[in-house]
Amino acid sequence: TRAIGGNDLKAIKEVRSLIKHYTPDIVYAHSSKAGAIVRVANIGLKNYCIYNPHGWSFNMRCSAKKRIMYTVIEKLAAPFCDKVICISDAEKQSALDNKICKENKLQVIFNGVDIEAYENGIHGEINRKELNIPEDAFVVGMVGRISQQKAPDVFIKMAKLIKEKISNAHFIIVGNGNQEDTIISYAEKNGFIDSLHITGWVDNPMNYVELFDVACLLSRWEGFGLVLPEYMMAGKPIVASNVDAIPNIIKNGENGLLVEVDDAVGASEAVLRIHNEIGLRDKVVTKGLQDAHNRFDARRVAKEHEILFERIKKEENK
Incomplete structure (x- = not known):
């Protein structure tokens, strides 16, 4: 369970039993909750224990008390693994700033996406007509939970400003979450509910991304933002928030546009730039496709892990 509580002791016991049963050479723990449980169980x-937090919990927007608690947990658990994999330079720097562990325990391996699977997959399974979107509409979309981190409230405020400038604009949110009713209510009160399309949870988000003219990620905090290279490989111009790891992925004006956190006005202006400036749109899409292949291919992620594991094997055999 996500909440910290008595279930964690049971989880630790069961995980320890599994590790003893399978006797793996490497235990690889992913995310903060599983990472803490596995490291204690091990x-x-x-x-050889490896931990990948996929974004530090203490970087979330939460109370100071919780932030301190998450930081303390990470510091206490750090000695019980041999290597911490950071998915961005920003995540590594955050670990150093918060004195989670020594630098030699940290290794950066950027996340990646399966470009080959996407390019060889089936495309066009979802069309605009199915969502009651006109073919000539200007579609702005986001993929992510409809929750505080992904800033759907900023997205919908941005949508209102765009709608005032582009009458045939439509907006797609691919995902679900606890702020969905608030988002729908805002669109209703401001008269553009017919232009808002919320898919709910889907197994094929990229089919919806293919409908976008502009793809957004306006997160308030972000360990990496895997959807960004997914947008790139789909050939979509990107508007994203300038926070945490996102500037490691998006270089403003090169492969996308960056805006400040919680800045609906700035986000709307960035989207309008992409709408109005064909040269800019083509530039960021071209560079994004190049970066997806050169920097964010899952094959590169696998290779860097392979090198790490081979190094572990050599150390064990010494």
């Missing part, structure tokens, strides 16, 4: 067992 204490004293003979293997």
Whole structure:
């Protein structure tokens, strides 16, 4: 369970039993909750333990008390793994700033996406007509949970400003979450509910991304933002918030446009620039496609892990 509580002791016991049963050479724990449980469960067992937080919990927008608690947990658990994989330079720097562990325990391996699977997959399974979107509409979309982190409230305020400038603009949110009713209510009160399309949870988000003219990620905090290289490989111009790891991925004016966190006006202006400036749109799309292949291919992620694991094997055999 996500909340910290008594279930964690049961989880630690069961995970420890599994590790003892399978006796792996490497235990690889992903995300903060599983990472804490696995590292405690693995204490004293003979293997090599790797941890990948996928974004530090203490960087979330939360109370100071929770932030301190998350930081303390990470510091206490850090000695119980051999390597911490950071998915961005920003995540590594955050670990150093918060004194989570020594620098030699940290290794950056940028996230990646399966470009080959996408390019060889089936495209066009979802069309605009199915969502009651005119073929000539200007479509702005986002993929993400409809929750505080992904800033759907900023997205919908941005949408209102865009709608005032582009009458045939439509907006797609691919995902679900606890702020959905608030988002719908805002669109209703401001008279553009017919231009808002919320898909709910879907197994094929890229089919909806293909309908976008501009793709957004306006997060308030972000460990990496894997959807950004997904947007790139789909050939979509990007508007994203200038926070945490996102500037590691998006270079303003080169492969997308960056705006400040919680800035609906700035986001709307960036989207309008892409709408109005064909040269800019073509530039960021071309560079985005190049970066997707050169920097964010899952094959590169796999290769860097392979090198790490081979190095571990050599150290074990010494």
